[in-house]
Amino acid sequence: MALAVHLAAMSSTALQDDDRRPFWRSVLRGARNRCPRCGQGRVLRDYVKVRDACAVCGQDFSGHEADDAPPYLTIFVVGHLIAVPVVEVKRRFDPPLGAQVLGWCALAIVLTILLLPVCKGALIGLQWANRMHGFAQTPDDPEDVLRS
Ligand SMILES: [Zn+2]
Numbered sequence: 828m829a830l831a832v833h834l835a836a837m838s839s840t841a842l843q844d845d846d847r848r849p850f851w852r853s854v855l856r857g858a859r860n861r862c863p864r865c866g867q868g869r870v871l872r873d874y875v876k877v878r879d880a881c882a883v884c885g886q887d888f889s890g891h892e893a894d895d896a897p898p899y900l901t902i903f904v905v906g907h908l909i910a911v912p913v914v915e916v917k918r919r920f921d922p923p924l925g926a927q928v929l930g931w932c933a934l935a936i937v938l939t940i941l942l943l944p945v946c947k948g949a950l951i952g953l954q955w956a957n958r959m960h961g962f963a964q965t966p967d968d969p970e971d972v973l974r975s
Contacts, residue, residue, distance in 0.1 A: 848956040857952020858945045862886055864955065870948050877951065890961010891954055897947035904946065905938045 853863035862868040868881035870888060875897070880887050913931055916922065922930075955962045 848958065850953070850956045853952040853956035854949045855952070857948035857950070857955070860944060860948050863952040870951055871944055875944050875947050877947075886955075887961070888951065890963075891951045892960040893947055893950045893954070896950050897943060900946040900950065901939055901943045904942055905935055908938060909935055 848863070852866075856863045856866045857870055860869050860871050862870060862881040862884060864886040865881060865884035868878075868883035868886075870878060870881075872878050877888050877891055877893075879889060909931060913927075917927065954960055
């Protein structure tokens, strides 16, 4: 009965803009260091520190729990980006081992530095879109109604 009442209420009132959290839009905004909610404010400051809240819309970012996921994702992405070139350069040109080590390590470090904030912002956008952790609970959240 409560579910039927809730569904009727949801269908009779249009979802507010904040209720819709498109997954890819949120992830891409986060990857661009933009607030997943408004797309204007920034998520990160000082390289990879998460701001307390969006300066434009006030979205609270304290609920994020990215933890170690951004470095893992960055390692995964960088590894896949350089794995094929490493093998192909070795196979086609067979450069000296020292040059390979220096070159690929330098490239891996540069890519990691560039992609870490991108991955962290994207993961925070993902958490926001999926209402994970501290981004979930609002008094009229449909999940709360279904649990009661
Ligand atoms: Zn915002």
